[in-house]
Amino acid sequence: MSEEVAPVVVVAIEISDSALADRLASLLGGVTGIRLATPGEAAAVALVSREAQAVLQPDDIELTPRERDVLVLMAEGASNKAIARQLGISVHTAKFHVGSLLDKLDATGRTDAVAHAARRGVIHL
Amino acid sequence: MSEEVAPVVVVAIEISDSALADRLASLLGGVTGIRLATPGEAAAVALVSREAQAVLQPDDIELTPRERDVLVLMAEGASNKAIARQLGISVHTAKFHVGSLLDKLDATGRTDAVAHAARRGVIHL
């Protein structure tokens, strides 16, 4: 295995919260395989703030692990049948979880549910 | 004020290049003070690809005015019947527009369509 390719990833930090930016900079500074971009340098990857969404969820909706699984599949447009297949459960059970999700997210249907979840930051698209 | 211990920063990795994403995940996995977000979890910070951002914009899907009307109502979870009522058109016409939307957004269903539209910035939730 001659992994001579030094796979150093150049990371730019694009975060307005300077306290957070500094903390991340120092945390990442010591990681081998990662190099922080100098100002203006072209980076392969950027760290951007997701604060808007994070702050936007004062009411942490409590979902069971299974409900989260179902939710992300729903957000990909999966039907109950598709959810059932991918989760290895029956269509009936998938419907059951979707039903609980509609309850907890106060949604009228699956489309409404993923829109609510996205708006509240429970998931991001 | 018992505390100001630096809280753990939750980082989401939003990179389509799975090799790069995996490398970053393993590099960051061992860093104290950083935790990787579980799929769908709201994170404080996200790692995004710099190229991907540029490619994300010029993706202007051309929708007719009517299709936009229908799309925003769909994003609110409206049924075909509700869309028809609010737009003053028949359910058939509503379904017609939804159908074109599914085509143009390359979606399998209305939930998928809303998710795609949101991801591509055609609408925002």
Add this chain to the structure above:
DNA sequence: TCCGCGCCTCCCCATCAGGCTAGTTCCCGA
């Protein structure tokens, strides 16, 4: 030990979604 909860399964059933074909107006540009 019993209860509650998460998770799972199954049933019925009314409604909705979406794909199909086919028709109407209106308006713009060749």
Add this chain to the structure above:
DNA sequence: TCGGGAACTAGCCTGATGGGGAGGCGCGGA
């Protein structure tokens, strides 16, 4: 003047959706 596209309407049909009820199993706390 003749397309052609947008917007609208319509019927038909199959499968998906989601609300209801009724259970079973395992685990952790009272």
